[in-house]
Structures are given as C-alpha cells and as structure tokens.
Amino acid sequence: MAFSAKDVAALRERTGCGMMDCKKALTQSDGDMEKAVEFLREKGLAAAEKKAGRIAAEGVVYAYEANGVGVVIEVNAETDFVAKNASFMEFVETCAKTVAEQNPADVPALMGLKAVGSEFTIDQLLKDKILTIGENMNVRRFARYEGDLVTYVHGGGRIGVMVGFDTDCGGKDGFHEFAKDIAMQIAASTPLYLNRDAIPEERLTKEKEILTAQAMNEGKPENIAQKMVQGRIRKFFEEVCLVDQAFIKDGDLSVQKYIEKTAAALGGKIAVTQFIRFEKGEGMEKREDNFAEEIASLVK
Numbered sequence: 145m146a147f148s149a150k151d152v153a154a155l156r157e158r159t160g161c162g163m164m165d166c167k168k169a170l171t172q173s174d175g176d177m178e179k180a181v182e183f184l185r186e187k188g189l190a191a192a193e194k195k196a197g198r199i200a201a202e203g204v205v206y207a208y209e210a211n212g213v214g215v216v217i218e219v220n221a222e223t224d225f226v227a228k229n230a231s232f233m234e235f236v237e238t239c240a241k242t243v244a245e246q247n248p249a250d251v252p253a254l255m256g257l258k259a260v261g262s263e264f265t266i267d268q269l270l271k272d273k274i275l276t277i278g279e280n281m282n283v284r285r286f287a288r289y290e291g292d293l294v295t296y297v298h299g300g301g302r303i304g305v306m307v308g309f310d311t312d313c314g315g316k317d318g319f320h321e322f323a324k325d326i327a328m329q330i331a332a333s334t335p336l337y338l339n340r341d342a343i344p345e346e347r348l349t350k351e352k353e354i355l356t357a358q359a360m361n362e363g364k365p366e367n368i369a370q371k372m373v374q375g376r377i378r379k380f381f382e383e384v385c386l387v388d389q390a391f392i393k394d395g396d397l398s399v400q401k402y403i404e405k406t407a408a409a410l411g412g413k414i415a416v417t418q419f420i421r422f423e424k425g426e427g428m429e430k431r432e433d434n435f436a437e438e439i440a441s442l443v444k
Contacts, residue, residue: 147175149263156268159184162275163264200280201425203227205304207295208240214293215240216304217286218422222279227301232281235273239266243286251283287420294320296327305330307419313412322406322414328392329399330421335386338416343384351380386419 147170155166155177161184173179203220204227219236226232241260248254255267262269266283274281292309305327313319329335337343355376359369381388387400397405407414 147171151175151177153264153268155180155184156271160271160275162272163268164272164276200282201428203281203424204233204236204301205297205422205424206233206236206240206301207297207304207306208237208244209293209295210241210244212290212293213244214289214295214306214308215243215286216295216306216420216422217243218284218304218424219281220284220425220428221277221281226277226279226281229277232273232277235269238262238269239283240286242266243288247288251285254283254286285422287422289418289420294323294327296324296331298328298331302424303331304422305419308417309414310417311407311412311414313407313410313414316410316412318406318410319414322402322410325391325393325402326386326399326416326419329389330386330419332392333386333389334421335389335419336384337386338419339385339387340381352377355380386416 151170152163152166155161155170156163158177159166159181161169165184166180169180169183170177172183200220200222202222202224203218205216205218208215208217217236217240219232219239221227221232238259238261239254242248242257243254245260246257248257255265255270257266258264259266259269264272270281270283287306289306289308292311292314294307294309296305296307297303298305307323307327307330309323311319352373355373356369358376359372360366362369364372382390382398387398387403389399391397391399391402394402403414403416
C-alpha cells in the first residue's frame with residue numbers, strides 16, 4: 145500500500161516520533177497506519193514532548209546572506225556539543241534560509257512555514273531533530289534585513305551581528321572591510337542604541353536623574369552638579385550609542401568619525417541605519433549540572 149508525505153506527518157503527529165522513523169514504519173507496514181503505530185511502539189521510540197521541559201540555553205547563533213537579504217538566527221539546545229553536530233547545523237541553516245526566502249513575521253510564523261528544500265514545516269523538522277539528537281531544542285529569535293548589509297559571527301556561534309547601511313559605496317573596494325569593522329565593533333562593545341536619538345526619552349530622563357543625584361550626594365553645589373551631569377551624560381552616550389563609541393581599531397576616532405573618514409575615502413555616502421546583536425543564551429536560565437549527584441545516581 146502506497147503512502148504520502150501527509151501520512152508520514154499524520155503518523156508523526158499521532159506518535160511524536162521522528163519523520164524518518166515514521167517513514168520507515170509505514171514502509172515496513174505497507175502504508176497501514178495502525179500497523180505502523182504498532183511497529184513504533186514495539187521499537188519503544190520516545191516522543192519529543194518528553195524532552196520539552198529541559199533547559200535549552202546553549203546552541204548557536206548563525207548568520208546567512210544571499211541576494212541582498214541577511215538573517216541572524218539563534219537556535220538553542222541543551223549542550224554546546226550540539227553546535228558541532230552536522231545534522232543540527234543543517235537544521236539551523238534551513239531555518240535561516242526559510243526566514244530569508246519567506247520573511248515570516250515572528251518565530252511562531254516561522255514554525256508553521258514549509259522549510260526550504262523540504263516537504264515538512266520547520267516545526268516538524270525541529271521535533272524530528274529533538275528525537276534524533278536527543279536534546280530539547282528551540283528556535284528562539286531571528287532578525288532579517290534587506291539591502292546593503294553585513295553579517296558577522298564571533299566565537300564559533302556565540303555572538304552574531306547584522307548591520308544595515310544606507311550607502312552608495314556598497315560595491316566599492318574597501319566597503320566590505322569597513323562594514324566588517326562596524327560589525328566587529330558591535331560584537332565587542334555591545335552598544336545598546338544606534339545613536340542618541342534612538343535612546344527612549346524615559347531612559348535618558350532616568351539616567352540624568354541618577355547622575356544628578358550622584359553629583360548632589362557628593363556635596364556639589366547645584367550649578368556644579370549640573371555641569372558634572374552634562375559631562376557624565378556624554379560618557380553615557382559613548383558607552384551605549386554605537387556612533388559615539390571609541391572605534392576599537394583606533395581609539396582616537398569615534399565610530400561616527402570612522403564612518404565619515406571611510407565615506408570620504410570611497411567618495412560616497414555611508415550611514416548605519418540599523419543593527420542587531422544576538423549573544424547565545426543571553427537572559428536565559430542556564431542549565432547547572434551537579435556531576436557529584438549524577439555519578440551518585442548512577443552507582444545506586
């Protein structure tokens with residue numbers, strides 16, 4: 145009895161088993177769904193849902209560029225060893241390509257899309273990887289840009305950066321090296337905002353209040369305190385705004401001055417319009433292994 149991809153997907157939904165296992169079960173049972181279920185039960189294959197409660201804060205940040213589109217994506221797993229798994233990395237690349245080609249609005253939308261080069265959805269592929277690799281995994285976040293851009297990955301997938309530009313220098317010699325410098329700056333210096341105008345008004349107001357209180361607590365007169373706040377707020381801009389930061393390759397230049405210098409050298413205009421920086425597992429609960437307890441449990 146013949147069977148289709150829909151039969152494989154239906155069996156996977158029913159049993160929670162991997163797609164390849166489901167395909168094999170249907171082959172062995174000549175397409176008979178009930179016999180295929182029995183086959184999988186006899187094999188004792190586990191469902192992906194049993195792993196869903198485990199902490200997945202490792203994994204990889206991956207970057208992809210093609211045809212004027214860039215994607216940075218974070219896919220998490222339980223251990224950093226998974227990032228060395230070719231099957232896992234193939235899945236991550238498939239996710240990035242699907243984002244690039246189909247432009248989903250968010251992660252839930254991505255999960256429901258048919259994966260590039262596959263007859264299955266991203267969600268189905270993810271559950272299959274959970275079963276075959278044996279760790280909980282999830283697609284955490286992604287960003288997608290179009291136009292003049294550059295991507296950069298640092299530390300074997302620990303940090304991923306993407307930068308968008310408004311420029312007429314994109315095809316000129318030297319621009320790509322410049323763009324990589326900006327991406328490396330973001331990776332190393334972790335700016336929070338592109339420029340001063342990008343800082344939310346409430347954040348700036350709160351920072352000024354804090355700096356004013358610090359100066360007043362130092363016993364300075366109000367007029368002196370206000371001057372101190374002006375100096376310290378400039379320091380704040382230099383820490384959190386990309387264009388105000390000191391350029392990592394030449395501390396005598398700000399990033400904005402480096403941009404202007406490069407634009408003049410290339411004979412055109414260059415402006416950074418947006419950037420994104422993902423650091424693997426940032427803000428997530430980390431798994432803590434107690435090896436003494438683990439060994440003790442094994443010898444009981």
